Amino acid sequence: MKLKLLILLLISGYSFSQVKKPDSLQLFFDSAKFSITDAHKTQLQSFFKDIKLDEVLQIxxxxxxxxxxxxxYNNKLSKKRAKATYIFVTNNYQFKAIAQQGLGELDEEIAEATIEGGNSKHRKVDLILSYEKPKEVSVSLTRKQRYLLQLPKLSIGEKLRIQHTNFHISTPNITNASKEDLEGIIKILKAYPKLKVLIEGHVCCGDKEEYESKIINPDNLALSTERAKNIYNTLIKKGIKANRLSYKGYGFTRPLDFPENTIAIQRENRRIELKVLRK
Structure with missing residues (x-):
């Protein structure tokens, strides 16, 4: 009898230790809104009520x-939603580390695969809690390449803009100065063999109609796609398996800033981004 009781206690203790800690919460917003409502506050208070804050390494x-x-507009709105949530959380709770980020439009292909209910479910803030330090792999990078260490730390669906990759005007050919970035990307992908990415190409200097309608100009689509494809082919030639890579061009439908009244804004919009698909 005592032996049975001991076994039951051990099983109960094991089961209790395996209870999954709360690690995520979604807050949904009305169209064009970003303020934290009373309903949001109630939801957040209920979520944090039973969480041991000192066990959370990062939110x-x-x-x-x-x-x-x-x-x-959507990039700015997403940042406002993240900031409003950040302010409420930091004013009411203390965490070891907390970070905020506005990610703009939720990509349709990911949303449709994971969320039901249409666009109303895209207007949201995700809170993600981490209880353990992610495993880090040693990668030898130059100072210019070190920002690429962010890539394996991103969640699925998040993107990293490649900072130093430029193309010759109106061509898909990268400049010599861009090759250091590509070498760094290759090192990261080889160090993290489970990492799968989508290479996204964007161009600058489009017109207002394409930007507002999101109907891609065929020439801009072709150029942005060819630039992404060029990066894709280069990575494959350097030993990255094709099944870990894909590419897509967006023309001028997703500029980071508009209107493009400075050369700096044009350079920022003319970019390559890597989106994490699997890790």
């Missing part, structure tokens, strides 16, 4: 929008 707050409105 990440990520804001999103749907596809209503232009890309620049």
């Amino acid at each position: 990440r707050i990520k804001g999103y929008t749907d596809f209503i409105g232009n890309h620049v």
